[in-house]
Amino acid sequence: MNILILGSGGREHAFTLKLVESPKVSSVFVAPGNAGTHKIATNVDISPTDFSAIKEVVINNNIKMVVVGPEAPLVKGIHDFFLADAILQNIPVIGPKKDGALLEGSKDFSKKFMEKYNVPTAKYKSFTSKNLEEGFSFLDTLEAPYVLKADGLAAGKGVLILNDLEEAKEELKEMVSNQKFGDASSTVVIEEFLKGIELSVFVLTDGKNYKILPSAKDYKRIGEGDIGLNTGGMGAISPVPFADENFLNKVEELVVKPTIEGLQKEGIAYKGFIFIGLMNDRGNPSVVEYNVRMGDPETEVVLPRIESDLFDLFDGVANQTLHQKSFSVNKQTATTVMLVSGGYPEAYEKNKEIIGLQEVKDSIVFHAGTTLNNDKVVTSGGRVMAITSFGNSIQEALDKSYSSIDKISFDKMNYRSDIGFDLL
Numbered sequence: 001m002n003i004l005i006l007g008s009g010g011r012e013h014a015f016t017l018k019l020v021e022s023p024k025v026s027s028v029f030v031a032p033g034n035a036g037t038h039k040i041a042t043n044v045d046i047s048p049t050d051f052s053a054i055k056e057v058v059i060n061n062n063i064k065m066v067v068v069g070p071e072a073p074l075v076k077g078i079h080d081f082f083l084a085d086a087i088l089q090n091i092p093v094i095g096p097k098k099d100g101a102l103l104e105g106s107k108d109f110s111k112k113f114m115e116k117y118n119v120p121t122a123k124y125k126s127f128t129s130k131n132l133e134e135g136f137s138f139l140d141t142l143e144a145p146y147v148l149k150a151d152g153l154a155a156g157k158g159v160l161i162l163n164d165l166e167e168a169k170e171e172l173k174e175m176v177s178n179q180k181f182g183d184a185s186s187t188v189v190i191e192e193f194l195k196g197i198e199l200s201v202f203v204l205t206d207g208k209n210y211k212i213l214p215s216a217k218d219y220k221r222i223g224e225g226d227i228g229l230n231t232g233g234m235g236a237i238s239p240v241p242f243a244d245e246n247f248l249n250k251v252e253e254l255v256v257k258p259t260i261e262g263l264q265k266e267g268i269a270y271k272g273f274i275f276i277g278l279m280n281d282r283g284n285p286s287v288v289e290y291n292v293r294m295g296d297p298e299t300e301v302v303l304p305r306i307e308s309d310l311f312d313l314f315d316g317v318a319n320q321t322l323h324q325k326s327f328s329v330n331k332q333t334a335t336t337v338m339l340v341s342g343g344y345p346e347a348y349e350k351n352k353e354i355i356g357l358q359e360v361k362d363s364i365v366f367h368a369g370t371t372l373n374n375d376k377v378v379t380s381g382g383r384v385m386a387i388t389s390f391g392n393s394i395q396e397a398l399d400k401s402y403s404s405i406d407k408i409s410f411d412k413m414n415y416r417s418d419i420g421f422d423l424l
Contacts, residue, residue, distance in 0.1 A: 002062050003311070005030045005041075006048035006078070007069025010338075010368040010386045011299040015067055015310070016041050017364075018303050022311035029061055035377045036367025036385070048073045051081045055088060065314065068095035068272070071293050075105035075153060079271075092318030095272040096292050100263065103274070103290040107149045107189040110290050117262035119255055121287045124191035126151070129176045136169050138190055145193045148172055152184030157230075161193070194288060196281035197422075199240045200298055201251050203260075203274040206316060209323035210260055212252060214305050215243040216298040217423070222345060224418045231345045232383050235337045235419030237394055238301035242280060242423075251278065251285045259290075271317050300366045300386040301334040335397040336388040337405060337419050341369070342412025344382035352379040352411040363389040363404035379410055394420045 005015050013036040020040050033043035046053040077098040082088040102109040114121040127135035146168035150158030158181050162168045175185035202213040216238040222228040263270045275291035307328040316322035341348035354377045369381020387404050391397030
């Protein structure tokens with residue numbers, strides 16, 4: 001069977017690596033892919049949101065399954081596009097349709113969904129330019145810090161956490177009246193700040209049955225000790241030590257089951273991943289957000305721990321037989337550390353040659369922002385690659401990742417040397 005993966009990051013490299021291991025998979029194509037996927041699959045230079053070009057690739061390469069990595073194609077309706085096309089409609093797409101993708105595509109929708117189905121989350125209200133004064137009044141009822149979320153997709157930049165009330169009011173006005181994040185912030189969700197320790201739990205579902213994947217914790221800030229600007233993620237750990245059996249049982253009963261049942265009651269046939277961002281508040285889970293795809297760099301620690309055939313699990317999703325599929329997880333800890341371009345998450349230079357990759361023996365190198373230039377691997381993005389290692393403890397796995405990083409270099413390479421600092 002030939003499979004097409006949409007996306008270009010470390011998440012998609014991780015998908016590719018797992019799928020090429022399956023004896024049931026003939027060839028894997030990645031659109032557009034990176035230098036890492038180029039080594040083990042066939043890269044196709046098209047955008048994940050160019051649906052007509054994707055159709056052409058599917059037909060020309062006898063693709064029998066499409067796996068969607070990033071959120072944009074899902075929110076724009078790639079799954080619906082396939083179902084509406086006579087040639088494509090029988091080719092399974094791993095990822096929800098447009099209605100299910102609203103869980104991530106609209107913060108307002110997801111909060112209303114949680115409220116309706118009693119999924120624990122922070123109290124909130126939504127505002128537009130038409131009821132801006134009510135938004136100011138609602139902020140007055142909250143304690144700092146104040147959380148403002150653009151309703152739509154804003155390339156990971158649409159969430160503001162502010163300590164000053166007047167600044168929060170000014171930012172609300174900027175978002176809804178002056179379109180700080182474009183159409184994405186025409187509606188803004190204001191919610192109370194959740195206290196606790198953040199983590200993520202991932203669910204794979206066929207719309208009826210589900211498998212709960214390993215937990216993970218990622219580190220978003222650019223600076224050591226979790227300070228500085230937010231990034232797409234600087235590293236991750238799996239499993240999360242405090243997410244013990246008791247806590248995960250609560251997550252399943254209070255969050256996962258009502259989410260899956262709520263989707264069914266809404267008539268949403270959801271097939272794919274649900275990323276559940278959680279806050280652990282003194283042993284009780286509360287949902288920060290839903291994403292409708294796997295996280296990055298969490299994928300780079302979650303997928304390597306899954307010992308089952310990933311294609312077999314996807315086949316279960318496609319045919320709604322996921323409950324019949326075996327599922328096993330490596331008990332060891334996996335850690336990943338992201339190497340980023342100097343200057344990221346602000347302005348950075350590209351096309352820097354990466355050397356030393358062939359020296360890495362004890363870790364898995366997941367490419368993200370890389371490409372080939374005259375057969376040389378060079379940087380092409382802010383987050384360049386994730387270095388994943390296994391160990392019997394967090395420290396053992398991290399030691400391997402950092403030892404491997406010592407062998408890799410490119411101009412202005414940057415990374416955090418304290419991933420997992422709060423868990424050790």
